[in-house]
Amino acid sequence: MNEVADVMTDPSPKYGRDHGWHASFVRVNTDSVGGWTSERGLVDSNQFDAWIENFLVPYANHLKTRGLYLVLSATGPMVVNIDGDQSKNTNQGTQERMMTFWERVSSAPGVKDADNIMFELMNEPVMIESEPGNGEYGMAEPIYFERFTKWLQPIIDVVRDTGANNVIWVPTLEWQGSPHQWLDYPFTGENIGVAVHYYPAYGGVFDIPRKVLDLWGRQYRQVAKRWPMIITEMFWTPMPDDPRNLVNGTTEGFGNSIKQIIDDEGNVSFMIGFIGDLLDDLDESRPSEADLSEREGAQAYFDWMPELAETSIRSYGYRPVPGRFEAEQYESMKNLRVESNSENFSNRHIAYITSDSWAKYLIDVKESGTYTATFRVATDVQVDNDILIKDGSGKTLATFTVDSTKTNAWQDWYTDSVTIELSEGKQELTLEFKGDSEYLFNIDWIELEATDI
Known part of the structure; x- marks a missing residue:
């Protein structure tokens, strides 16, 4: 099936x-x-x-x-x-x-x-x-x-x-x-x-x-x-x-x-x-x-x-920023799967993420500025792997590294953040995944919040 x-x-x-x-x-x-x-x-x-x-x-x-x-x-x-x-x-x-x-x-x-x-x-x-x-x-x-x-x-x-x-x-x-x-x-x-x-x-x-x-x-x-x-x-x-x-x-x-x-x-x-x-x-x-x-x-x-x-275009539409969105609510993707969280089957995440796979999202940024990008992630591999955050032109805005010392299983979740610069308005955001293991990590959600600097 x-x-x-x-x-x-x-x-x-x-x-x-x-x-x-x-x-x-x-x-x-x-x-x-x-x-x-x-x-x-x-x-x-x-x-x-x-x-x-x-x-x-x-x-x-x-x-x-x-x-x-x-x-x-x-x-x-x-x-x-x-x-x-x-x-x-x-x-x-x-x-x-x-x-x-x-x-x-x-x-x-x-x-x-x-x-x-x-x-x-x-x-x-x-x-x-x-x-x-x-x-x-x-x-x-x-x-x-x-x-x-x-x-x-x-x-x-x-x-x-x-x-x-x-x-x-x-x-x-x-x-x-x-x-x-x-x-x-x-x-x-x-x-x-x-x-x-x-x-x-x-x-x-x-x-x-x-x-x-x-x-x-x-x-x-x-x-x-x-x-x-x-x-x-x-x-x-x-x-x-x-x-x-x-x-x-x-x-x-x-x-x-x-x-x-x-x-x-x-x-x-x-x-x-x-x-x-x-x-x-x-x-x-x-x-x-x-x-x-x-x-x-x-x-x-x-x-x-x-x-x-x-x-019959399927879309979640533009997600408001500041705000949080679920990782599985992508517009398009390459080489990943959706799974249920073991802690609650009603919650889902993306899994079986391989190097060079990606997921694209639509966001609507309220105002230009510096934002904190927080990820809820988990992994069972013993090496660090990366999430490249890219804008619609393909420019890398930041790299988030999944720290393998902070998680010991595919659903042993932890959160961490990086800062990125975002322009006001509607745009595409791409997460591109890089690493050396067969499967890299799982992602539950992403949150983008304005940073006071």
């Missing part, structure tokens, strides 16, 4: 094109989670906590290193299918499991308030009972839309009751194809958007541009104008032998039409296909060695990458 993230954020030319991938988020379905079974739900709390600590948090940290968001979508053992019918999946049993899952996940150190982890509360709710326990399942009618809001709101609330402010994406009934339900029966809460799916089979639009546009206008557009929207499943390729006909469409008919819609909306994020739809031969090849799929959706998505990269 880490290698897939590396490939999907590598802009170097691939597959005979003059560009690479520029993905901005990864969606992970919880089809298999430690401590959970489909039959009984949560059966081992310790194993579930270990899954969060040993898989979810490190994976999210790797995605952070690559500039990626994680959309975590609850499915698999969190879902109870009545009588084995996967369409009867929005029920009391599923609600109970979802509340248990999201309460523990959203309160976990390293997940709670992590700025690149978002929660898609459920994958593809389909039908719901008109009243809890009456066995009368349905969809596409107001009685079921209203009931779904009452069913989902407690799951939203259990997340917010933990104090977590991660972005929440709420799904819809009908395989996430009826977002218009939220207009009449809205959810409540802040920092929440709507997660939808859009396939050629939805509404029978297939390859007819007019129908693609009409369906969007009826069921999606007004929701996208009211809340942020994310399309977490969408794909197309001519596939007349598909029994469900789910993805049967072409780029000319379906793909270009949906892209026109998304471009016009300006408030819709999207992904196209699963990784197996985009890359060929993953059973036989590493992701970095796999070819681009010949499927039309994969070809179009890759061709759109340069344009998408220009319209």
Whole structure:
């Protein structure tokens, strides 16, 4: 999974094109989670906590290193299918499991308030009972839309009751194809958007541009104008032998039409296909060695990458100086990773720093003058290594030396400072790392404060 993230954020030319991938988020379905079974739900709390600590948090940290968001979508053992019918999946049993899952996940150190982890509360709710326990399942009618809001709101609330402010994406009934339900029966809460799916089979639009546009206008557009929207499943390729006909469409008919819609909306994020739809031969090849799929959706998505990269710039913006900023909140970097602090998984730092690697930041200096640059650093090597502080022109403003006698482990932190001269205004600051060991040091944060001289 880490290698897939590396490939999907590598802009170097691939597959005979003059560009690479520029993905901005990864969606992970919880089809298999430690401590959970489909039959009984949560059966081992310790194993579930270990899954969060040993898989979810490190994976999210790797995605952070690559500039990626994680959309975590609850499915698999969190879902109870009545009588084995996967369409009867929005029920009391599923609600109970979802509340248990999201309460523990959203309160976990390293997940709670992590700025690149978002929660898609459920994958593809389909039908719901008109009243809890009456066995009368349905969809596409107001009685079921209203009931779904009452069913989902407690799951939203259990997340917010933990104090977590991660972005929440709420799904819809009908395989996430009826977002218009939220207009009449809205959810409540802040920092929440709507997660939808859009396939050629939805509404029978297939390859007819007019129908693609009409369906969007009826069921999606007004929701996208009211809340942020994310399309977490969408794909197309001519596939007349598909029994469900789910993805049967072409780029000319379906793909270009949906892209026109998304471009016009300006408030819709999207992904196209699963990784197996985009890359060929993953059973036989590493992701970095796999070819681009010949499927039309994969070809179009890759061709759109340069344009998408220009319209989805990720930035922390200009950090005010005087002030402190986290080392992992860089604009760009070379050859380093993001890790969680052992003292508190909710705090992160940059690690695996090698000589000649670097990290760039944007700062906005209140006034020209002399500033103290303080670093919180740690190392486990027995030699001193350096941090070169450079301005946007590449001029070295100062050198901070990490003193190996003041720290004895990779997270045995100490602080120290150097002075630098900064000019007023917005500018780029680069930290360039130099040394003789394989890995040099870790950096937790940097603080720039005016010096009285």
